[in-house]
Amino acid sequence: MSDWFKQVRENTDNIVHEIKNHPFIKGLIAGSLPKDVFQFYINQDALYLAEYKKVLATVGIKCHAVEETQFFLDAATGILAVEDALHKTYIKDLAFNTVPSPTCELYTSYLARITANHSLSEGLAAVLPCFTVYKEIGDYIQANQNEQANNPYQSWIDTYGGIDFENSVNKAIAITNKYAQSADKETLNNMELSFTKSTKLEWLFWDSAFKKEAWKI
Ligand SMILES: Cc1ncc(C[n+]2csc(CCO)c2C)c(N)n1
Numbered sequence: 551m552s553d554w555f556k557q558v559r560e561n562t563d564n565i566v567h568e569i570k571n572h573p574f575i576k577g578l579i580a581g582s583l584p585k586d587v588f589q590f591y592i593n594q595d596a597l598y599l600a601e602y603k604k605v606l607a608t609v610g611i612k613c614h615a616v617e618e619t620q621f622f623l624d625a626a627t628g629i630l631a632v633e634d635a636l637h638k639t640y641i642k643d644l645a646f647n648t649v650p651s652p653t654c655e656l657y658t659s660y661l662a663r664i665t666a667n668h669s670l671s672e673g674l675a676a677v678l679p680c681f682t683v684y685k686e687i688g689d690y691i692q693a694n695q696n697e698q699a700n701n702p703y704q705s706w707i708d709t710y711g712g713i714d715f716e717n718s719v720n721k722a723i724a725i726t727n728k729y730a731q732s733a734d735k736e737t738l739n740n741m742e743l744s745f746t747k748s749t750k751l752e753w754l755f756w757d758s759a760f761k762k763e764a765w766k767i
Pocket residue numbers: 595598599602625626628629679680681684752755
């Protein structure tokens with residue numbers, strides 16, 4: 551498989567399309583997303599990131615090349631530094647809810663299960679949409695904004711727009727493509743299943759935040 555990512559990205563185009571058209575993303579673009587909805591998202595995302603950094607470290611230590619391990623461990627520590635700081639600025643005077651929503655629990659548990667019990671290639675495919683979907687949605691939001699000056703969510707939006715993030719996304723794609731190149735048919739099929747599932751979970755994460763998803767009981 552010469553460009554695995556290109557193929558699976560094409561096959562998940564309908565999901566990415568649904569994300570771009572989700573009212574959460576439309577609200578971020580317009581700056582009209584209700585504050586309480588954004589706070590809910592940031593709170594749940596902080597809970598997500600606390601688990602995701604462990605998942606990246608798990609994938610990283612399984613990689614065969616030193617620079618691949620370095621990349622994922624750097625990304626994991628980057629989460630501590632950059633994203634936690636951003637979250638603190640948004641959450642500072644609000645009560646922080648330590649209970650993950652059903653969707654947050656589902657996404658992090660899914661990633662933990664795949665990276666712990668399945669092959670490294672499947673683990674890489676499962677963690678990749680976190681990078682690629684945010685890159686694409688970050689670019690999409692910036693390209694479709696009429697006015698950035700008064701958007702209360704601009705600093706969040708700009709986190710995923712810069713060149714550093716772009717380099718990081720390209721590296722994650724390159725590593726995953728490399729493992730896809732030597733994967734057998736069954737592994738390639740499983741890689742696509744994990745990539746697709748995580749892409750759907752990215753949609754679900756925004757959708758659940760928009761609805762301020764609660765436990766039914
Ligand atoms: C649900 C959810 N999915 C993806 C990201 C974006 N993200 C989180 S960590 C990371 C890699 C290192 O920066 C990226 C791109 C998010 N914040 N929340």
